[in-house]
Amino acid sequence: xxRLSPNNAFSVLMTSGFVTVPGIxxxxxxxxxxxxxxxxxxxxxxxxxxxGVAFPTALELSGRMxxxxxxxxxxxxxxxxxxxxxxxxxxxxxxxxxxxxxxxLYEKLEDLLQANVKVNHQxxxxxxxxxDSKNLFSLFEQEFGRPLSPIEYERxxxxxxxxxxxxxxxxxxxxxxxxxxxxxxxxxxxxxFEWGKNNIRSLQDLTVHREQFRNRIPTRxxxxxxxxxxxxxxxxxxxxxxxMFYKVYGGQE
Numbered sequence: 001x002x003r004l005s006p007n008n009a010f011s012v013l014m015t016s017g018f019v020t021v022p023g024i025x026x027x028x029x030x031x032x033x034x035x036x037x038x039x040x041x042x043x044x045x046x047x048x049x050x051x052g053v054a055f056p057t058a059l060e061l062s063g064r065m066x067x068x069x070x071x072x073x074x075x076x077x078x079x080x081x082x083x084x085x086x087x088x089x090x091x092x093x094x095x096x097x098x099x100x101x102x103x104x105l106y107e108k109l110e111d112l113l114q115a116n117v118k119v120n121h122q123x124x125x126x127x128x129x130x131x132d133s134k135n136l137f138s139l140f141e142q143e144f145g146r147p148l149s150p151i152e153y154e155r156x157x158x159x160x161x162x163x164x165x166x167x168x169x170x171x172x173x174x175x176x177x178x179x180x181x182x183x184x185x186x187x188x189x190x191x192x193f194e195w196g197k198n199n200i201r202s203l204q205d206l207t208v209h210r211e212q213f214r215n216r217i218p219t220r221x222x223x224x225x226x227x228x229x230x231x232x233x234x235x236x237x238x239x240x241x242x243x244m245f246y247k248v249y250g251g252q253e
Contacts, residue, residue, distance in 0.1 A: 021046060024164075025109055027196070032108055034084070040065060041075055042084070045102055054099030076100075084108065113164070136167055143178050155185050165192050168203050 021043065029039045044064055048056040058069040058076070065072065079085045088101045137156060141148055148156075159165045173191040177183065200206050 020050065022106075022109070024113065025105075028109065028112060030199070031112060032084075033082075037067065038075060038079060038084075041067075041072065041079070042102065042105060045085075045100060049099075049102070054097070056100070136170060139171065140174060143174060144183055152185060155189070159189075159192060163192065163196070165196070166202060169195060169200070169206065172203065172206065 034042070041061065044061055045056065048054075048060070053060070058072045061067075061072045062069045067075070076085065080087075084102075084105045086101045086104050087098055088103075089098050137148060137153065140152070140156065156170070159170055160167065169192065170188075173188045173195070176191055177188045180187070182188075195206065195209075198209055200209055
């Protein structure tokens with residue numbers, strides 16, 4: 001087999017096509033009740049559809065996955081029963097072509113997004129129209145000690161309207177940044193990103209996450225029970241090498 005040159009390999013990579021998937025689907029599939037295998041199956045169906053194959057067989061799907069045809073057949077049936085997939089027919093009755101539709105998946109995703117909007121959510125326009133001292137944009141200007149730039153206004157609007165962060169969490173992220181002496185949007189954006197990755201959607205979720213993190217770190221009282229144990233197990237102040245691990249993954253149980 002002839003080995004491709006780096007340039008040819010890159011050309012093949014860039015011309016082999018890309019799967020167009022809504023980012024919100026990748027972030028929220030867990031909340032839709034989908035497993036990793038089910039999500040991968042749906043991604044493969046999306047890819048086949050973009051390739052012009054409207055109804056791939058279980059054998060074709062199995063060729064791209066680590067699942068057997070029997071498992072795929074069963075999974076497709078379960079997804080149809082749960083309302084994530086449907087069979088649609090185009091053309092005259094009895095003569096049309098059938099296709100495996102993923103439209104129900106997008107409808108469920110739309111319902112989830114609408115539910116998020118209805119539950120304690122305001123648009124950035126709503127907040128801009130408020131003139132009281134609790135306005136989120138005014139709060140940033142107050143804490144930063146200067147007017148916000150147009151780009152910074154847009155960044156806050158994206159947190160609210162695109163990333164779907166609640167105002168209460170944005171305020172809390174700002175508070176953490178101020179306490180840490182980090183007056184920049186990149187630091188706040190990283191806080192919100194980590195919280196989103198840990199499925200933190202409200203202040204209540206954040207409180208539970210922080211409590212779980214505290215419970216994983218030995219307290220001073222626990223360390224003082226044994227001098228030898230204290231020497232072998234450094235406290236968080238001495239730079240425990242697992243601190244970052246717990247910080248990032250501590251709430252994913």
